[in-house]
Amino acid sequence: MNPFRARWPDRAGFILSIVGVSMGMGVVHQQPYAINGVELLVWLIALVSLVIPALVLELAIGVIFQGALNESLRKSNKRLEVIGWVSAGVAFLALVAAGAVVGDLGVSGYESLLATLSDQPLPWGVQPGVQTPAHHTVGSILVAVSAVMAFINLRLWRGAPSISRTARIAVPAGVIALITLILALSTRSGALDGMARWLAPGPEGWGSLVSLHTWGHAYAYALSTWMLGLGVYTAFGSYLNRSSDVTGITGVAVMASGLCQLLLMLAIFIASGLPGAANVAPSPGITIAVVPTAIAAVAAPPWLRGVLASVWFAALLAFAMPALLALAEAVVAPMVDKFRVPRERVVAWVCLAAYFCAALVAVQHGHAWQVGGDAALLACAAVLTAILGLSTWWRVDVDALQRHLNAYSAFRVGLGWRIFVGALVPIGAVAVMVDQAVGRLAASTPAPSTPLGGLHVLGACTILVGLIVVAWVISRLPGRGA
């Protein structure tokens, strides 16, 4: 065991970190995971059939090879190292997008706090034409994004222990804030209506259970909220001891995340039934649109509306922080593992680069870029998950993985897991990419006069090709850890 490798201080912190990643990515994507009862059922199936097998695989690779995805894959097979670097690149892009969104959330939270302190109405949903708190001045967003990156820089220096400490505070705080908000809103007129609409089987009834589109939606949400394939969990797993019970930890983390995600959905849909709430539609912006507009229209004194909005944005920020740290870790860990450079230096450079790119994204008009950007990231995550799954048949010694998992776990993984990981997960991921990611990417509306706004299939492919070239170049560099 490498005595210098940072370790998770305890199991609870590690599990909460995983919960924080899934919750935070849900916040960043700003979409609910299921918008009707049938989708909720299918989402549960997606958790079991896609997330658990793929998560066990990613964590197991990190635990066994004790390295980030690039190093772990290199130890398994030198030709696979490039996949690890592509994953790190995509994780960097995800970090940029997440940084921009969280900066926006931070400004909205600050505005809510100001409204509370000054006893003024919330600055959205009151004037006609100002529907959501999505449009802020460039200066305020830049300040917020720099604060976010500074936070990541300070928290990530010490690696896993810092992530664990952050998650131990942020995730319970977020859950408490969510429960408070649910209790406060559930007594209002219309709350039951929102909940019933959410749980009703949907406009097509139970027939949508056999619709491929429903399954595509659920799998896409599962894939994008868990950010599988980006090396986050391999980096996390590499800070566990090799004798850790990966399967058991995964089971606990996924089930706990599922319950937390249910809470987030409940809050959104309770708010959606209140008078004045923005319409629920499966598009980016729902998290930031529905609840704040509903709160702004609640019949209560302005300061109370400000408090409720502050609680909501505090919950979102609390969930987003572990996710940001995890994405940054997925970029930092490969560099530290390969080149053995001081961690502090890598963290600082990654945060600086992410700040400039996030600033570039954040100053774009509105959130039009997010449809294309989300879809592109989803496509990358789907492809990388599929490749990782397929590589278990092709290059990674899956027998050894299975033996190791079973030797230290309270759960046995067998042929079923291998079939899921090697066949069903790749098939599901590719299906998601074709049905959801490419469709959304093609349909993304180009925003006027912005370089990133008109992101479409060609632009995404160009970025991906550039990423692969850079990843190949880096994988050819001699590493100090080799």
Add this chain to the structure above:
Amino acid sequence: MKPRSAALLGQAAIVVALGLTMLSAARDQARSNALTSFRHYRPDWEESWRTPVEQLAAVTLARQLPHPEQDPELVEAALSVMRRSLSWYMKAPRLAQMLREGIELRIAHGEVNGDALHTAFDMLEFAESDEVDTYRGRIASLAGDRNAAAAALAEAASKLQSLLGMPGDDQAVARLGLAWRDLLAVHQGRTMNWLARQLPVIAAAEREATEAMVAQVRALLEPYLGKAPGGYGETLPDEAMLAVLERQSVDINRTQPRRQESLRQARLVLAECAPHYHFEPVIDAACTIALRYHAIPSGGLLIVLSVCTALIVGLWYAITRLFRGPMPVDVNAETMENVEPIDLDTDAETKSRSSGSITDIG
């Protein structure tokens, strides 16, 4: 590639990112400045003030007019400057010509989505071109011949009008919804556009369909509204009125569940096919309240209970198994204890289970 070169490349990438950030911010600022100038422009300014703004408007139009839909706000502001400038009568034909060329080019390239030409056409109207009517017809014809679909819609609308409040009106609503969606659907690769919807035959059919659907919604809402005075629909809903509507809708939805479903279908068709139609405030509020769920449907309750049970039981099971520790090891089986560990090519050594350290958290 040496690490030093890689570091240099990384720094170059950061410089490029910084440059892009500044470029983007500069473009954003330039657009914002141009918009402000265009909006504050006054024709009675002295010439030294007017000329630069007019020149900026001319440059903006020259750049944007081939694709006005990319930034309609900026194009419209620039055109409004040009229209108010003293040189408008001299420049108008040239601007209209540029817009026409843009439209012609896109039609020649096989543009079948007329709505994509909406901004360009609006600008052509704004530029007071003589050929607006010609282009109106040409863009409308991009949607193809829809007279048969319009006739079917008109027939479905009259059928619904004759069945208002009678048994069978649900089927009439469904038929009308189908006919309306068919009219607006893509026919042989051609999409419906806003100018085609203004053609007399189609506009008349859509008007009849809207009237029929509105009448149906009002008929379905009658029991909810009670014996309201004639002017009820013109007032704004107040708290007391909303409370009465809420109480009545609970009773009616319990006794006549089909009415709520019919209302939902009718509103769905209206929202989908005539999204710009708005009811009076009280009718709108009554409709919203009537469509509210006042209890969670049994199917939904079943779903949420199943999902929660599955997650809680799964969590409990995983936690108990996790705390119980690894399964007993068969000494004869191949495990990490008696099998050579995976050739990891790493400096990490495999720990035996019996010697777990205090940091051994798994």
